Amino acid sequence: MLYHNVRVTAHVLRFIDAIALAGPSLAVWMVGANAGLWSVDSWHGALVFAAVQMAAFVALASRLHVYHPRRTEDLPVELFVLFEVALYAAGVGAFAALVFATGVSGRACLWGFAAGLAVLLGLRFAMRLAIRRARRLGGDERVWLLVGHNARAAEIAAEILRNPHYGIRIEEVVDVAGSDSCRAAMPDGVKLSVLPDVAAFRSLVSSRVIDEVVVTLPMRSRYDTISRILEMCSDAGISVKLRPEAFETSGYSTEVSLVGTIPMVTHYNGPSNYGHLFLKRVVDVIGSAAGLVLLLPFFAIVALLVKLDSAGPAFFRQTRVGLHGRHFEMVKFRSMVKDAPKLREKIAVANERDGTAFKIRNDSRVTRVGRWLRKYHVDELPQLWNVLVGDMSLVGPRPLPVKEAHGNEWWQRRRLTMPPGLTCLWQLEDDPGIPFREWMELDMRYIDSWSLWLDFKLIARTFATVLRGNGW
Numbered sequence: 153m154l155y156h157n158v159r160v161t162a163h164v165l166r167f168i169d170a171i172a173l174a175g176p177s178l179a180v181w182m183v184g185a186n187a188g189l190w191s192v193d194s195w196h197g198a199l200v201f202a203a204v205q206m207a208a209f210v211a212l213a214s215r216l217h218v219y220h221p222r223r224t225e226d227l228p229v230e231l232f233v234l235f236e237v238a239l240y241a242a243g244v245g246a247f248a249a250l251v252f253a254t255g256v257s258g259r260a261c262l263w264g265f266a267a268g269l270a271v272l273l274g275l276r277f278a279m280r281l282a283i284r285r286a287r288r289l290g291g292d293e294r295v296w297l298l299v300g301h302n303a304r305a306a307e308i309a310a311e312i313l314r315n316p317h318y319g320i321r322i323e324e325v326v327d328v329a330g331s332d333s334c335r336a337a338m339p340d341g342v343k344l345s346v347l348p349d350v351a352a353f354r355s356l357v358s359s360r361v362i363d364e365v366v367v368t369l370p371m372r373s374r375y376d377t378i379s380r381i382l383e384m385c386s387d388a389g390i391s392v393k394l395r396p397e398a399f400e401t402s403g404y405s406t407e408v409s410l411v412g413t414i415p416m417v418t419h420y421n422g423p424s425n426y427g428h429l430f431l432k433r434v435v436d437v438i439g440s441a442a443g444l445v446l447l448l449p450f451f452a453i454v455a456l457l458v459k460l461d462s463a464g465p466a467f468f469r470q471t472r473v474g475l476h477g478r479h480f481e482m483v484k485f486r487s488m489v490k491d492a493p494k495l496r497e498k499i500a501v502a503n504e505r506d507g508t509a510f511k512i513r514n515d516s517r518v519t520r521v522g523r524w525l526r527k528y529h530v531d532e533l534p535q536l537w538n539v540l541v542g543d544m545s546l547v548g549p550r551p552l553p554v555k556e557a558h559g560n561e562w563w564q565r566r567r568l569t570m571p572p573g574l575t576c577l578w579q580l581e582d583d584p585g586i587p588f589r590e591w592m593e594l595d596m597r598y599i600d601s602w603s604l605w606l607d608f609k610l611i612a613r614t615f616a617t618v619l620r621g622n623g624w
Contacts, residue, residue, distance in 0.1 A: 166213045172272045173238050174206035174245075177264025190257035197253035201261055205245030205268075212237050223294070224318050227280050231273055238269050287319030294320045295361055299353070299381060300368035301327035301344060303336040304395060308366060310339050323360055328353070328369070328377055350380045357388065364391040423570065423602045431604055436546050439611075440539035447533060454485055454530060461521040464490030467534060472551035473558075475571045480543040482551060485531040487522030488515070510556065527621045535574055547607040548573025549595040560592070567595040570602070575614040 181198040184190050213219060218237055222230050242265040249261065286292055296312070298305045305325050312320045324343040328350055338344060347353055357365070365385050369378055378394075385392045423429060455466035468486040470493075471479050489495075495517055502512050518526065525531040538544040544551065551572035552560075577594040578586060598606070 166210050166219050169213070169234070169272055169276070170206040170209040170241075172275055173209055173241065173268040174202040176267035176271050177202045177205065177261070180264045180267045181260050184257075184260055184263065190260045194253075194257050194260065197249045197257070198260060198264070200253045201245045201249040201264065203245075204248035205241050205265075208244040209237060209241035212240055223320070224315075227277070230280070231276060234272060234276060235269065238265075238272055242268075284317035284319075288316045292319045294318075294363045295323050296320055296364050296366055297323050297357070297360070297362045298325040298366045298368060299328070300370075301325055301335050301338075301346075302368055302370070304368035305366075306336040306338050308368065309342050313339050313341075323362060326353075326356065328374070350377050353381055354384050357384070357390065362390060364393060366393045368395065423599070428604055432545065432607060433542075435604075435607070436539050439546050440536040443533075443536045444540065447536075451534070454525070457521050458486055458519075458525075462489055462519045471554055472572065473554055473568065474543055474551055476568050477565075479554065480538065480551075482538055482543070483534045485525055485534060487519060487525045487531045488517040489519060492517040529618050532574060539574065543571075545571040545573045547575055547598075547610050549576050549598065550579070564592045564595075567592065567599065570599050575610055575617075577610070580610065580613050580617055 178198060181190075181195070185192045185195070216233075216237065218233055242261070246258075246261045246265075283292065298308060309322055309325065312318055312322060322342055324345060325338060326344075327346045329346055329348050347356065365381065367378055367381060371378065382392055458466045464486055466486060467483050468488070469481045469483050472482040474480050496510070499512065499516065500510075522531070535544060539546055548570045549567040549572055551557075577598045578591045581594070
């Protein structure tokens with residue numbers, strides 16, 4: 153049984169892959185040394201690099217659970233995972249060679265890693281092609297029994313039939329009498345039947361070759377039936393697959409995680425690539441720190457102008473709503489008179505914004521220096537401090553004051569799933585009077601399409617927007 157052998161040998165495969173990654177680096181070193189590309193005395197460093205790289209690969213692959221069955225996964229996903237682990241392992245190996253060896257050639261490490269990566273990915277690519285060919289020809293077959301005659305079962309069946317390289321054969325789709333699920337048309341060639349009761353499931357499974365049972369019955373109305381099926385399959389040692397969406401909601405993604413040793417299903421939306429989110433934070437820290445250092449003399453001049461222009465502090469602090477509703481003190485240059493918050497109610501009738509937002513083009517509370525600060529958004533620059541300490545990001549939905557945030561429509565609260573930022577899509581519209589609902593929709597578009605590249609583009613475009621001086 154190829155499937156059984158793959159599962160059993162998966163633990164050995166990580167060592168084979170580690171050798172495939174580290175072995176070529178030694179071969180490359182020997183070839184390069186003979187060709188005079190680097191010193192022959194660097195053999196000790198090459199050994200350290202290869203050995204540590206191999207150990208790091210095994211450790212990281214085990215820790216990240218890389219070697220789990222990937223029968224139904226896309227090949228590019230598998231190759232990218234291997235690339236990531238190999239890259240991290242090479243980094244650890246290069247660091248170890250630098251610390252524990254002398255005469256290490258960075259060029260040798262780089263070429264060694266490139267050769268090892270090519271061998272590793274090439275072997276995996278060839279192995280997967282061979283296995284997929286065998287599955288298309290009927291080898292390594294897994295037999296599934298689908299329980300539930302509904303749209304979920306039809307979707308799964310269609311996916312399997314479209315991808316013969318999965319090596320999965322659908323034995324049958326069965327339903328249990330009394331099910332209130334909506335029937336759906338099954339793909340051609342898929343057998344259908346109805347069991348009189350859940351007890352008949354035991355007889356069916358005992359008389360067939362079934363590797364896995366896939367349950368698509370509705371969780372809420374058929375909970376007892378599903379529980380009985382799970383018990384029977386557990387007693388018989390048969391694997392069971394269940395879709396994790398106990399409560400399906402459009403727009404949600406789902407993952408299974410542990411609370412201690414307790415498995416939990418998490419529904420979430422918003423960006424979930426934590427590696428890229430970490431890089432976003434790195435960019436925030438570096439960008440805000442550099443900005444604060446470079447702009448410090450300019451800040452001193454602006455602060456002095458604010459103080460000379462009107463009574464009151466140079467900086468204005470206000471409580472804003474941030475990530476998932478957290479409150480934080482946002483700082484900016486004061487652009488209004490000292491008692492501006494107390495005077496707001498008196499001029500509320502002049503508000504030119506819809507929704508919960510408040511803004512007046514010719515606000516009488518704005519000082520002379522404040523008008524210039526607002527025109528070029530200079531008053532916002534101290535928020536680089538909020539970015540540095542983690543309350544905000546360089547790019548993200550603008551943080552609203554508490555009263556305005558709490559007055560939003562419920563769907564608009566999703567903008568709080570990303571840290572608030574100095575700039576975002578709506579600011580690039582260069583229209584402070586943009587309708588509030590459109591502003592919120594632009595924030596949602598940013599969240600749904602977020603990427604590091606998008607952040608870099610928005611930062612670049614923000615400079616052009618600021619220079620046009622249309623703020624008020």
